[in-house]
Amino acid sequence: MNGNPPAEGPTVNTVLGPVPASELGVISVHEALLSVVPGAEHAFDVTIDRAEIFEALAAKLRDFRGHGGGTIVDSTGMFHGRDVRLLEALSRATGVHIVASTGMGPEELLGGYFLTPQTNPPTPWPAEKFADLFGKEVTEGMVVPRVERRGAAGLVTTTATREGMTATDESLFRGAAHAAVSTGVPVSIRFGADAVHDLEIVLDEGLPAGRVVVGGLDRTDAYAAGWPLAVARRGAYVALDHVGTEGDGHVSDAERAALVAELVESGHGDRVLLSIGTPGVSKGEPTRDLTPEQPWSHLLTTFVPLLKTRGLSDEDVQRIVVDNPRDLLTVGPHAAHEQEVA
Amino acid sequence: MPRVNTVLGPIPTEELGLVAVHEHIGYGMPGSELDTRWWKTPEERYDETVPKLRQFHEYGGGTFVDATGICNGRDVNYYQSLSEKTGVHIVASTGFVGGDTALPFFARATVDYLAAHFTHEITVGIGNTGGKAGIIKVGVSRGGRMTDLDKRIYRAAARAALATGVPVLTHLAIDAENAIAIFTEEGLPLDRVLFGHVDDGVNADKTRDTWIADQGGRIGFDTFGYETELPDPPFWARPRKERLEHFLRFIGEGRLHQVLASADANCSPLGWPGVEGHTVNYIFEDLIPDLRAAGLDEAAIRTIFVDNPASFLSIAN
Numbered sequence A: 001m002n003g004n005p006p007a008e009g010p011t012v013n014t015v016l017g018p019v020p021a022s023e024l025g026v027i028s029v030h031e032a033l034l035s036v037v038p039g040a041e042h043a044f045d046v047t048i049d050r051a052e053i054f055e056a057l058a059a060k061l062r063d064f065r066g067h068g069g070g071t072i073v074d075s076t077g078m079f080h081g082r083d084v085r086l087l088e089a090l091s092r093a094t095g096v097h098i099v100a101s102t103g104m105g106p107e108e109l110l111g112g113y114f115l116t117p118q119t120n121p122p123t124p125w126p127a128e129k130f131a132d133l134f135g136k137e138v139t140e141g142m143v144v145p146r147v148e149r150r151g152a153a154g155l156v157t158t159t160a161t162r163e164g165m166t167a168t169d170e171s172l173f174r175g176a177a178h179a180a181v182s183t184g185v186p187v188s189i190r191f192g193a194d195a196v197h198d199l200e201i202v203l204d205e206g207l208p209a210g211r212v213v214v215g216g217l218d219r220t221d222a223y224a225a226g227w228p229l230a231v232a233r234r235g236a237y238v239a240l241d242h243v244g245t246e247g248d249g250h251v252s253d254a255e256r257a258a259l260v261a262e263l264v265e266s267g268h269g270d271r272v273l274l275s276i277g278t279p280g281v282s283k284g285e286p287t288r289d290l291t292p293e294q295p296w297s298h299l300l301t302t303f304v305p306l307l308k309t310r311g312l313s314d315e316d317v318q319r320i321v322v323d324n325p326r327d328l329l330t331v332g333p334h335a336a337h338e339q340e341v342a
Numbered sequence B: 001m002p003r004v005n006t007v008l009g010p011i012p013t014e015e016l017g018l019v020a021v022h023e024h025i026g027y028g029m030p031g032s033e034l035d036t037r038w039w040k041t042p043e044e045r046y047d048e049t050v051p052k053l054r055q056f057h058e059y060g061g062g063t064f065v066d067a068t069g070i071c072n073g074r075d076v077n078y079y080q081s082l083s084e085k086t087g088v089h090i091v092a093s094t095g096f097v098g099g100d101t102a103l104p105f106f107a108r109a110t111v112d113y114l115a116a117h118f119t120h121e122i123t124v125g126i127g128n129t130g131g132k133a134g135i136i137k138v139g140v141s142r143g144g145r146m147t148d149l150d151k152r153i154y155r156a157a158a159r160a161a162l163a164t165g166v167p168v169l170t171h172l173a174i175d176a177e178n179a180i181a182i183f184t185e186e187g188l189p190l191d192r193v194l195f196g197h198v199d200d201g202v203n204a205d206k207t208r209d210t211w212i213a214d215q216g217g218r219i220g221f222d223t224f225g226y227e228t229e230l231p232d233p234p235f236w237a238r239p240r241k242e243r244l245e246h247f248l249r250f251i252g253e254g255r256l257h258q259v260l261a262s263a264d265a266n267c268s269p270l271g272w273p274g275v276e277g278h279t280v281n282y283i284f285e286d287l288i289p290d291l292r293a294a295g296l297d298e299a300a301i302r303t304i305f306v307d308n309p310a311s312f313l314s315i316a317n
């Protein structure tokens, strides 16, 4: 089913099969290739032309690669437009490694199957069932709904409700953590109202902090609360994953660069991750219909030079855009990260 | 000329024949498609479905109304192939089984958008299948009371029904005061609404069937066959005799022209195990014989299964 020979040594699950971790190059860790609001695929005024979508995404991926990009992580999970066969074709056509994700959330984005099942009473799914659903997407392959399984998911992703984690969000977080512990892939969480609280939920399942990336830490509320540093101290990865977005509840690139410099200076350079977080193609969210022509190369063309002006060395940058995400994505048993810097 | 939208195009009302007014080719909660435990090959799906439809046709069944809403595994080009190959007319639904089966894109939508979507599926078609919806499905979410989203869907359905002439079919008839208030505010005559599942085992006691009928609504005894006598009955099952007596009592009070009856069976369930031994053909194999045994004449049976559905399903202009 995939074109790669069995890989030796540490590997990462891509849509074309396991790839040696050393081959990933520059990695953008929290992206969305095709993003579809659940249900929009049925809407009378939403057109999903896969050939057109392929063309648009291939151009953006080639642009990313042309500027030195190696790997894109599609962290939309299993129920927000993920189209595994499209991702495979894109990776083959552009040479960009694509890592796809399992998982879902927050509660509002789930289907009724998980929230009001045909039982009396209709009790929402518990963590163990989510763990099983997500885990099988790693061990048996990602689903093409009602058709087949394809390659293994490279990470488990979930999100908490912005106003605060709901009971079902907590089941999703615990289930995601459990799936990660049993399969060796990492967990990506996007926090709701409290980054540290939400991180503690997945750690409580026995997942080492070094197997977790916390997204959205360049939100203004996260910045104001000091959560990027708190998350790094706890040993998890800090994703500043809206690079290029200013306003709309996010800090500016200047503030973002200052934050990276601060994390590096305080000894947390091995915990920082960067990403753009702008969907390549978005369906069902009118405000995001117009996506930029070159979303993902901005990281390398504009933001990395900005980091250099803040005093980051080439080694620092290499660590942030290559080594850190590679270590995060590498599949396998991982020892707990021992960092607890005062 | 009175007509009805089927998945293969409009047909004259005269062609409907005996109608099973609330059935499912296959139903699954949204998201169930992600869980491989329910997956079936296309061979299995046709294998479970075609013999039931052929049997329905051979018994004299004319039309199968599929009450599966958007996001519940509704699969119109599959229905088109089934209809074409078996000769059974299949009417598809627009709308939702309940707010809790509407995915986020629709859950966030306004009443105007929902009404435009339903209208499009009735007048232009569903997706790129060319098949047009012949009925609008609405319903009450789990929990027994209409949610805000349920109410938005009911209101949009009323507007689309008025704009297109296609009728509305409800999943559950509990909390009917709220439903009727919405239909009345929107100006939809209540004989364009079938208040379904008044006979279901969980809700029959809480459903004001005679009150709804007094307001002019049509009443659906449409979970016939979900019986506690089954080897593995679902939680909404009810003793066979109790349901039949409820139905006979109801039509005995002069309401024969307001009732419709169906089995709400799945030919091949999509996201749940289904109920072993329960099919649309309960109508022929059990229900009609029971009604005859209870003394109903052929004219009354024709009223329930042919004339009432024809008047309900005909596009009103």
Ligand SMILES: [Zn+2]
Binding pocket: B022, B023, B024, B067, B171, B264
């Ligand atoms: Zn039904």
